[in-house]
Amino acid sequence: VTDLVLLHGALGDATQLAPLATRLGDGRRVVVIELEGHGATPLRDRPLRIESFADDVIARLDRQGIARADVFGYSMGGYVALYLAATSSARIARVATLATKLAWTPEVAARESAMLDPVVIRTKVPRFAAALEARHTARAGKRCSRTPRSSCTSSALAHALPTRCSRASHSPFGSASVIVTPR
Amino acid sequence: VTLEECVAAVRQLAGGELEVHPRTQHPFEKVSLDRLARSLEEFFA
Numbered sequence: 001v002t003d004l005v006l007l008h009g010a011l012g013d014a015t016q017l018a019p020l021a022t023r024l025g026d027g028r029r030v031v032v033i034e035l036e037g038h039g040a041t042p043l044r045d046r047p048l049r050i051e052s053f054a055d056d057v058i059a060r061l062d063r064q065g066i067a068r069a070d071v072f073g074y075s076m077g078g079y080v081a082l083y084l085a086a087t088s089s090a091r092i093a094r095v096a097t098l099a100t101k102l103a104w105t106p107e108v109a110a111r112e113s114a115m116l117d118p119v120v121i122r123t124k125v126p127r128f129a130a131a132l133e134a135r136h137t138a139r140a141g142k143r144c145s146r147t148p149r150s151s152c153t154s155s156a157l158a159h160a161l162p163t164r165c166s167r168a169s170h171s172p173f174g175s176a177s178v179i180v181t182p183r
Numbered sequence: 184v185t186l187e188e189c190v191a192a193v194r195q196l197a198g199g200e201l202e203v204h205p206r207t208q209h210p211f212e213k214v215s216l217d218r219l220a221r222s223l224e225e226f227f228a
Contacts, residue, residue, distance in 0.1 A: 023216060099211075
């Protein structure tokens, strides 16, 4: 049975996926990987990029002796999963994504980036901002020693979003879909 | 995430599959984990 890796979304953390992991653990190893700058995983002195998240996933597979894994990615985690499938096919068996937006234009990217502005988050959805700070400030990264890490992560993530796509359709929070990609 | 963009993406994938979970909002906390788990179990089986 192939091991299964679960990847959370932007501004999420490993605890979000724990209830799903418990539902999937019957007969296979399920590994929840927390991405850099999220939850208790510190930021490092580098930009947040899908590529660097993917490198961290491969490093984790190496550490755990996992030669090949299936990967599920929620939202931004789906980009990491798809990137891994495209660049590390020897290590990735199958990929499933949920709520991973696939149609990007510069306008959509600008709007999504704006939604990650910590000032906007605090102003428009203060309860969400408080929840994020509780989720991400357990161990603040050194670059954010004077700023809640959720703020640093949300700002940095704005640069990790896809910006090139030929399609214009959008409705980022309308519905969720599961897309499963081939071996 | 629109259905149209998902359909377009799946059509570009040899062997790709698409499953729609209707009336599901984006926040993960609002996703039906039982339904999602069933979908993933079936696909990854």
